[in-house]
Amino acid sequence: MKPMNCPAHCLMFGSMTRSYRELPMRIADFGVLHRNEQSGALTGLTRVRRFQQDDAHIFCREDQIEKEVVACLEFMKFVYDIFGMSYRLELSTRPKKALGKKELWDQAETALAQAMDKFAGEGNWRENPGDGAFYGPKIDIKVMDAMDRVHQCATIQLDFQLPIRFDLRYRKKGGANGDDSSSADDESEVSSTTTNDDGDEEDPNVLPPDFARPVMVHRAMLGSVERMFAVLLEHYGGKWPFWLSPRQALVVPVGKSFVPYANQVKDRLKVAGFHADIDDSSNSLKKKVREGQLAQYNYILVVGEKEETNDSVAVRNRNNEMEGEKKIDEVIAEFRILSETFQQDVLEDGL
Template identity: 40%
Template sequence: MEFELPDGRKLTLPETATGADAAAAIGPGLARAALAVKLDGQVRDLARPLADGGDTDGGTRRRLEILTERSGHEALELIRHDAAHVLAEAVMELYPGVKISIGPPIENGFYYDFDFPDGTTLGEDDFERIEARMREHIAADEPFTREDVPTAAAIERFGDEHQDYKVQLIEDLIRDQGVETVSLYTNGPFTDLCRGPHGPSTKRIGAFKLQNVAGAYWRGDASNPMLTRVYGTAFFSKRELAEFLERLERARANDHRRLGPQLGLFTFSDVAPGSAFWLPAGTEVFNALVTLSREMGRERGYLEVKTPQLYDSSLWVTSGHWDKYGGNMFVTEYEDRAMAIKPMNCPGHCQLYALGRHSYRDLPLRYWEPGLLHRREPSGTLHGLLRVRHFAQDDSHIFCTEDQIQEEVAAALDFAFATYDVFGLDVRLELSTRPEQRIGADELWDKSEAALMKALELQGLPYELSEGEGAFYGPKIDMHITDSLGRSWQLGTVQLDYNMPERFGLIYTGADNAEHQPVMIHRALMGSYERFIGILLEHFAGELPVWLTAVQAIVLPIADRHLEYAQSVQARLRAARLRAEVDGRGESVGRKIRDAELRKIPYMLVVGDREQESDQVAVREHRRGDEGTAGVEAFLERLADEVRTRALA
């Protein structure tokens, strides 16, 4: 058998060779470091023969890679899956009669679902005991061995052990996939029904921690019994685990769902699931972002429009949404007409374009609308401001001629870079091509994919290709940013669309006096304002830049006799369109400062006798402390300047 290694070298092995043999043939160091192999992209146990895996057709040379601790996510996934088995092993020993269901690796760790006998519960207090037992099994260096057995034998085995969930899983496999054998993995005294793959032995789990307990329905179905899900994570080293836990702790402290109510920005209620209630302070933040989009758009020739919320179904049929996107829309009926609330602004903007007459001289025509949208999102997927049913996007649709595509896409990307720059965020680009569910002829897709690619290449912009991830009406360039906690978020998008203009019969009169069809570019930069605010709150740990924050300065009178002066300072700040408050409570100034710090207000202006007499304020900056006194006018100019330039702290 011949294989090709990642560095292009050839490796020839006998027909009976396993993954472990391959590693040993490359070198003794690699044999020790090996965790698994990757054969034509498929991760497999070291112990399995190579002959029966990968792309065996055509006799072409197969690609072989040895996975070690340095192989990144795939390697971590292996030991996390190993750790899930060790967790089940420990729980079964400590809780006789427990039934086990499934235990996969997940994005940042693993879980296992248990059904405890009546009267037994498991809480986070029990973790120490379980972890101690897990550590024993890891220290024992138990090898993972795989065995393929006929389904009948497996059912009998798990039936004897009263592991009903395992029996059900095997019955499902027989019914849904017609399997005749299933694989079992054994380490130490523990055997699990499992597809694998696994690392060679438990000792490779360098460091692990159980994290929390949650309820989870068997098969995710609320009509089934509720199981106990134990979450944990594992790494190759204690250092990596400690770093991960610290990042997690910071993310928890910066969680926008916590910061929002704490800073008085927004709140949620069960009477409107997935829809934020914006408090006055949050509304200031929201509006400041809308103003930013509006002002930057105006400078770039965008025209603000307002289009309806509720449309007759005929509009959605024309746009293709009824057919391809219907499941995401809230639908209603009135006077015998089916109607739907808009989930996107594009069809409304197409309709608006269609209502007028357009010459090539008018193009490009750039409509912008921070329109309110509603989308059906299942309750289980809702997540603070990040996943909502009701939101507004900084949404634009640019109608242009084919000749203008390159320039318009480049300008939209420039606009995006300028926007992210305001927040100090770096961007990564991704080009997404035609998805399976789509409208429009393949020739149109060829044309629009090529146009986007060319726009990126002409600008010399690096990008990743994401095949099949385009919108149903056209390919797109997505923009991703990385936040202060190292997490990646998709924000903006620029999408090219030949389809919708065609479906709406949009036209313009060309220089040749004939009718032509314009091309449409969809573009949103912040995405939804709701989600963007959620991301910014977490990125800035609640300390938004001064121009964006709800209360920019708070005046703190030392005693009641300074209240009037404090109010006059506030009035002058407000006259300069700055957002200022007065803390007129009868509390000590120390207490007022502490409270203002908790609210993360950037400037505290303390006023007493001395300040009052000299028309000054004692300036205190959030987290930085006292800055000394300043004249009211001088401070006001400084703050106004910071706001006008949208300075980052």
């Protein structure tokens, strides 16, 4: 059980001698995390004790910080554009209780500010003084749902402290007489604590001249999957876009004699990779369609004698708008387009 992935990724980086040629090194983890939150702080899916996080850590050189942070911001934009959510950026700076020297904090905050200027432009983000993590400043991405409610999901954090705490290092360019290759002797040398001429132990964080500290970038795009699911529920109001919907199509036969054909249609949709169900109850057609709409099926496919003869279906969307008769192969092709293009509003655009 672990509350975070950062220490494990630091140990992975520090398990062998690293060269500047290996940076940036990106390590991602989508594992299960546990945090013993106070019972009064637990809230639905937004704060739980066991969760999964799309966590990643990037170990890079100082001259690579801006490029890596901008790449993280572009990744974030790609993700939230697909969800159809807007966002705003905030730079959270050094809190009162913080690790490390103020000079390192200033350097980290400047690097993040430059990256945000490059990504969003000057004046298109705001500063949030004193709200950084205890180990480094961070970029908070405040996401707005369809009702303009604000949610904290994605985050990008810059960390100079953990590399010091875990004594992480890499061989600089031109180090070891211009040779950046590693050896068993190098391993033992750089992992041991240095001593002075009198035999007294020196600061273990002092690096040999051939080595430098990496900078660590923490990034999560969704945050916890559980919290993101709750946010998306609020954003879509239960009306999931087709590509994300667990109820994409409901096949409705107009009578019992057309149930076998309705099952064939359902099976063809499932083989094509779509979520499809059938309502073969004895309810009236009107009631079946209404219940399908209330269950938020994106599309209701009505079949009868004409549709069975023509190998087709009569298409309605969940707004109860008739889209006419279409061949099953045509419907499958258009469903694929909806899935592949992450179309947001199938209610207006339809097929």
